[in-house]
Amino acid sequence: MVALPLHHYLIVGAILFALGLIGFLARRNLIIMFLCVEMMLQGVSINLAAFARYRGNLQGQAFILFIVTVAACEAAIALALILMLYRRQHSLDVSKWQELREPGEEATEDTEPLPPAPREPPLPHLTPAGVEPEHQPEESHV
Amino acid sequence: MFFCLLSAEISPAAQWWPIVLPLLAGAAAIYLLLPRPRAYPVLWGAALGLVALMLAGVLLTRSSVFSPETILFWSFSFLAIIAGALLVTQHNPARAALAFALVVLSTCGLFLLLAAPFLMATTIIVYAGAIIVTFLFVLMLAAHSGLSDADDRSREPLLTTLAGFLLLGTLLFVLQRYDQRIQESTQEIDRLLSRAHEAAALNSRADMEEKIGKPGDDEELFNQFNKLFHTWKDLHQRSEQASISWSNIDHNDPRAVEKSREVLRDLVALGESARYRLGWLPAAADVPFSHMSGPPPTVASENIRRDEQGLPRMPADNAAYLGRSLFSDFLLPVELGGLLLLVATVGAIAIALRRS
Amino acid sequence: MSDVRPYLWLIPVLPLTAAVITGLFGPRLLRRYSHWPCILAGVGAFIVAVMAFLAVHQGIAASEEDQAHQIQVYYEWIKVGEPGIGRGIEVGFGLNADALSTMMALMVTFVSTVIAIYSVGYMHGDEGYARFFAEVSLFVFMMTTLVLADNFALLYLGWEGVGLCSYLLIGFWFTRPAAAAAARKAFLVTRIGDMGFLLGILLLWSRFGHYLDYQHIFDHVQKANEAGTLDQGLLTTACLLLLCGAVGKSAQFPLHVWLPDAMEGPTPVSALIHAATMVTAGVYLVARCTPLFILTPFAQVVVATLGAISALLTALIALTQNDLKRVLAYSTISQLGYMFLALGSGVPSAGEGLVTFAVLAATFHLFTHAFFKALLFLSAGSVMHAMGNIIDMRRFGGLRKVLPQTHWTFLCGALALAGFPLLSGFWSKDEVLDVAWTAGLHANPYRSWYLILWIIGLITAGLTAFYTFRAYFMTFWGEERIPPEAFEHHHSQAAHGETSHLESPPVMTIPLMILAVFAVGVGAVLGPSHLFGDFVAHTPGLPSRSAEESLNFFTMILSSVIALGGIGMAYWMYVRQPDVPARLVKAAQGLYQLSLNKFYIDELYEAFILTPLAGFTTFIRIFDLYVLDSLVDLTGQLFRWLGFRFRPVQNGLVQFYALAMVLGLTVFLIALVSKL
DSSP states (O other), X not given: OOOOOHHHHHXXXXXXXXXXHHHHHHBOBHHHHHHHHHHHHHHHHHHHHHHHHHHTSSHHHHHHHHHHHHHHHHHHHHHHHHXXXXXXXXXXXXXXXXXXXXXXXXXXXXXXXXXXXXXXXXOOOOOOOSXXXXXXXXXXXX | OHHHHHTSOOOOGGGTHHHHHHHHHHHHHHHHHSXXXXXXXXXXXXXXXXXXXXXXXXXXXXXXXXOHHHHHHHHHHHHHHHHHHHHHHOSSHHHHHHXXXXXXXXXXXXXXXXXXXXXXXXXXXXXXXXXXXXXXXXXXXXXXXXXXXXXXXXXXXXXXXXXXXXXXXXXHHHHHHXXXXXXXXXXXXXXXXXXXXXXXXXXXXXXXXXXXXXXXXXXXXXXHHHHHGGGOHHHHHHHHXXXXXXXXXXXXXXXXXXXXXXXXXXXXXXXXHHHHHTTOOOOOTTOOOOGGGSSOTTXXXXXXXXOTTSSBOOOSOHHHHHHHHHHHTTHHHHHHHHHHHHHHHHHHHHHHSOOO | OOOOHHHHTHHHHHHHHHHHHHHHHIIIIXXXXXXXXXXXXXXXXXXXXXXXXXXXXXXXXXXXXXXXXXXXXXXXXXXXXXXXXXXXXXXXXXXXXXXXXXXXXXXXXXXXXXXXXXXXXXXXXXXXXXXXHHHHHHHHHHXXXXXXXXXXXXXXXXXXXXXXXXXXXXXXXXXXXXXXXXXXXXXXXXHHHHHHHHHHHHHHHHHTTSOOBXXXXXXXXXXXXXXXXXXXXXXXXXXXXXXXXXXXXXXXTTSTTHXXXXXXXXXHHHHIIIIXXXXXXXXXXXXXXXXXXXXXXXXXXXHHHHHHHHHHXXXXXXXXXXXXXXXXXXXXXXXXXXXXXXXXXXXXXXXXXXXXXXXXXXXXXXXXXXXXXXXXXXXXXXXXXXXXXXXXXXXXXXXXXTSHHHHHHHHHHHHHHHTOTTSHXXXXXXXXXXXXXXXXXXXXXXXXXXXXXXXXXXXXXXXXXXXXXXXXXXXXXXXOBOOTXXXXXXXXXXXXXXXXXXXXXXXXXXXXXXXXXXXXXXXXXXXXXXXXXXXXXXSTTSOOOOSOOOOOHHHHHHHHHHHHHHHHHHHIIIIIOTTHHHHHHHHTHHHHHHHHTGGGHHHHHIIIIIHHHHHHHHHHXXXXXXXXXXXXHHHHXXXXXXXXXXXXXXXXXXXXXXXXXXXXXXXXXXXXXXXX
């Protein structure tokens, strides 16, 4: 039986890396950007695991463990930072933070209008069931 | 050696389109699917993406063997890639987080295939269990006011897609060339080995010499082997020795034929070991790793124990061996990693603390 | 005692230390005691110089070559390439003690120490008191380096160093426009000569064996000459280039114009730098390079001719000048001209002995001149000090009663300068004329020319006596006239008209007396006894003297008669018949104007060199301002414009920056992969 060649795994790793990169560059939600970075790390991890397998030692796997460690630290710090940023602007949009641009330059604003939000489906109307009970005239307070 | 294999002349454009075609389709799919105020129909993007995947599967890997392992590989990697694309193109951050969980899970499947069960467990626990949950918490905390309109927009969709796929194309090109060269070299070795076998089967010294070629000629078998081995010093030395002992054999010696066969057998052994070395990245002799992290670099690749697939045999007790490696060769990094975790915890608390 | 190498370096280094100390601490800490480092260093250097002199003298007496010519490289300064095999430069801070250099060092340290002491009185109360002594110390350092150097590079260092100090000291009172202009003029004019000098050194280095030290160059040229491979034209060019430097530094015609203007500096400076030491550096250079000059008769005759022309021309100018210091300045040029005349007349075709004799005559005249000219300048300074900085001889007169000590010392100097029989000037000038006479008598290609030069020398001797005593009589004889500024200067403690207090303080007059003794005595002792000649003749590189040259009584008597005639003429014209000069002026108005205006040489330079040069520089300035600057501005503007175009790139969006990074990385990767 012939094993899968090494470069199959490497190709998968590269594709995950590139997708993560595109996501990091294009998406504007801080959290999604962060997830994309984590995905890039996953691509790298696949590469390392594949190399470890095809070389017959455990060094690559040890590296992956370190990657996981660092990713955990990174997630902790980054989430704390994202929280801070959110408290300032009340938005997760990374484009709200562009104060470090060249002085005198216009801020980059979104010009294209968003389509109207889809109408919420109307709440269901329940037809009243049964008959209203008769009101007895009250005669006495006793 | 990696670069030596690549350094052969770059072949014409015919070799490009197996890379370019799936990449173009993939880029178009991602471009169409990226969120924007006036979105393109999702179906087009999805269809294009599937086409790209198929093309990549067929053109890039050209694999026709079906075994449980290959089928698992294909399914996990397709799942990982599709989930990755979903993560990139999903409007809703919570769904994106779930797509990421899927990416992590399929990656873990690939880890299993790569004989890393401990890593699989770790990754699932740390990523899927801890990190993604934390992300979701933050999302819930942040997005209680509904979807942000930033989620419906992308920054420079065309440029970023191009940049990402250009990078991917470059990487794939390098991998492709590498794979190709290994295959070519394998074929070359096989050809030479069969020549050597044929020569060894002959019964007279003169016939053998005719088969092998005139000494000094480029086509001569020993010269060909020498040329092939120029990146491996030890093999090169041994093949040159074989060449010398070949020419030293006296024609009138009654045992000339036996002696010649012996030399040719040595040569075949050399060629066989070279086949194992192809695509192999040998560790430098001065890498300071102990045998705890695997066979030491002094062990030649052909001497490593192999499984039935021809790959080096991995220890069955993955977690124990990984632990031995970590706590022997990587002791200091492990300690530093622990310290880093501590610092990160303190830092995260310090940063996220709501100041009055 | 016999080995001076361990302490020879003290001669330059002591004044350098004094300069540094005074420069750093003078203005704040030492103040009116700033002269002490300078004087102490001067005395120390003088003592070391005496020791060196005695050691060399001993060596000569015992005819030990090693002791008579001591060289020590104290410090490796520049080493490039492989100097040993003629490819590269090697320059060491090497000092050289031989007869000529120790004699010069002795003279320089002695005169500078005496003048420094004199300056204590002269510069008293000046604002730049510390600065003055720092600069003088620096000058002594540079001058001793110059005379003791054993190679051309170090000589050049000293050469430029004394030029710098001269500039600083002429412009000592730099707030006066005249002083600043004079300093600039001196610096620029000598630079012209220095340029030639530098070229000469480089030519010698590149074409004569890639050496810079005297010994090797002289040996190389000597060997080439003996082997017949010497390039005569090249050597003549090199010698003329060296001469160019000497002419600039020693203020010879045609670069003599800076020296009279340099009198704007303080008088001790004029005495030290512009009479006794720095201006003689040119003479020293030519004397040092005698082994080169004797191989090119043409260069020699150029030396002699320039000397003679300078001597005559400036003597004629000095006849009519009214500024006492200027008269002395012109006489300095004239006497330096004598020295060049002597050096140029030492033609080897008239016997090897003449070469040595010529060098002896020149250096002897240099030696005696240093003393009596310094004396004259200091005396003039004393007069100036007393007269409230008035130096125009028409404003004062009859001072011999008012300034008795100054009068006597000035008279000593004047007699020595005029060549009064048996005084210094007499002996040395006589030797100079003797050399020219011998060169004219003996067979050589320029024989008759040397005779003409000899006649010029004789005429100049007469003129020298005349103008020196004209100045003397105008200052110290006749009716007593004192300008009113004299009394303002002296704090008006005493009543006006009270003249007894005008004489300078002892700190000034005592150096004057010392110098006077030397001015009169040095020549009188050394001249007839040949002590000087016997010593300097052992300078390495000079041919040995073949025979004892006898005193040439013919020249001696002739020059004495001429000198006495000049003195008598001056006495007659300015004491007996004071109306004669005015009548003479009227009779020869044109000649008088020519002399008074210095032969219009300054004006000629102005018209034919400065004005075209100014025009050219204006053109260059405009070219620079509007063409080159515009180009430079264009470069700047281009990038400024580009910068403005690229400003929007810095838009503050994190993702945009990340995109740029990725694109850059991709380009890099593609470049890498395409190389594979």
